[in-house]
Every structure is written in C-alpha cells, then in structure tokens.
Amino acid sequence: xxxxxxxxxxxxxxxxxxLVEMLEEKKNELExxxxxxxxxxxxxxxxxxxxxxxxxxYENLKVAKAFTDGESGNTEAKQKINKIVREIDTCxxxxxx
Numbered sequence: 001x002x003x004x005x006x007x008x009x010x011x012x013x014x015x016x017x018x019l020v021e022m023l024e025e026k027k028n029e030l031e032x033x034x035x036x037x038x039x040x041x042x043x044x045x046x047x048x049x050x051x052x053x054x055x056x057x058y059e060n061l062k063v064a065k066a067f068t069d070g071e072s073g074n075t076e077a078k079q080k081i082n083k084i085v086r087e088i089d090t091c092x093x094x095x096x097x
Contacts (some may be wrong), residue, residue, distance in 0.1 A: 063080045 011073060059080075
C-alpha cells in the first residue's frame with residue numbers, strides 16, 4: 001500500500017471514530033431529553049390536578065357566596081344547584097348505562 005492510501009485509511013478511521021463519538025453524544029442527549037420529558041409530564045399532571053382541585057374549591061366558594069349574598073345571590077345559587085344536580089344526573093346516567 002502506498003503512503004497516500006495509508007493516509008486515506010487513517011483519515012477514514014478518524015472520521016469513523018468521530019462519528020461514533022458524535023453518535024454516543026446524541027444518544028446521551030436523547031436519554032437526558034427523555035428523562036426531562038418524563039419529569040415535565042409528572043409536573044404537568046401534578047399541576048393539572050392542583051388546578052382542578054383549586055377550580056372545584058373556587059366553584060364551591062362561589063356557591064357559598066351566592067347563598068350569603070341575599071336576593072341577587074339566590075338566583076345564582078339556584079342556578080349553581082341546578083348545574084350540580086344536572087352533573088349528578090349525568091353521572092348517574094353514565095353509571096346506569
């Protein structure tokens with residue numbers, strides 16, 4: 001083999017080594033991204049549950065306030081109670097089907 005061929009082979013080997021190193025780096029980056037994504041999914045679901053709980057609490061507070069507001073609150077309270085009754089009816093219908 002000529003020296004030029006040997007140099008070409010050496011360059012090719014070096015390029016292959018660099019490609020393998022780059023592949024390993026990208027694999028590591030991908031694994032880190034997957035772990036970060038899983039963490040974010042957990043945080044999202046936690047925040048979503050917290051949002052739902054706070055929203056339910058807010059709705060309950062609105063109903064309680066409607067009961068204490070007097071005449072104008074009575075209409076709103078009745079509407080809220082009717083909404084809750086409809087939701088309960090929907091749930092019962094789903095359970096029965």
